[in-house]
Amino acid sequence: MYAYLEGQITELNPAFVVIDCNGIGYEVNISVNTFSSIKGKERIRLYTHLVVREDAQVLYGFADENERMLFRHLITVSGIGPNTARMILSSMTPIELISAIASGNEEILKRVKGIGTKSAQRIIIELKDKLGKVTTSQGSLPLLSNRNLEEALSGLVVLGFNKSLAQRALEKIISSRGDSISVEELIKEALKML
Secondary structure (H helix, E strand, O other): OOOEEEEEEEEEOOOEEEEEEOOEEEEEEEOHHHHHHHOOOOEEEEEEEEEEOOOOEEEEEEOOHHHHHHHHHHOOOOOOOHHHHHHHHHHOOHHHHHHHHHHOOHHHHHOOOOOOHHHHHHHHHHHHHHHOEEEEOOEEEEHHHHHHHHHHHHHHHHOOOOHHHHHHHHHHHHHHHOOOOOHHHHHHHHHHHO
């Protein structure tokens, strides 16, 4: 129903934002990732998803369309509601989520509050094929390439590098050089950047 909202932030915290759109204040539930993206800005555009229940109409907002797309995929999984989907997107970046699903890594998904073994397995089984080739803000990232990314990331973390900085560097390398790059080459290139 609502594709996006654009306006001025009147209230902001990690759980929700109030956006003034021409005199009407919309309260929009957000993930921590979206909070980080919009923090410090006065005017924003949030891509939205409206959930209509018997007792409420709730807006969820996302800083980019990829995060909204992942949210919409998550809520199609049996047992995953909008708040659980938001919790998942608050606990990991979209790239980490795609990587966990692609590699079948239940353990990463089980770290999210409210996600047990069965829920993690359902997410992986139901979404692995649906996500296919996902386009991210860093470009097109095939799911199969994430195994090399994970191994390289693990190696860099063992070497003492900050996980999020190392991941950003690796994603940048994959987007510029393609997904056929080996783990060793990924680590060498990342070491030059870090």
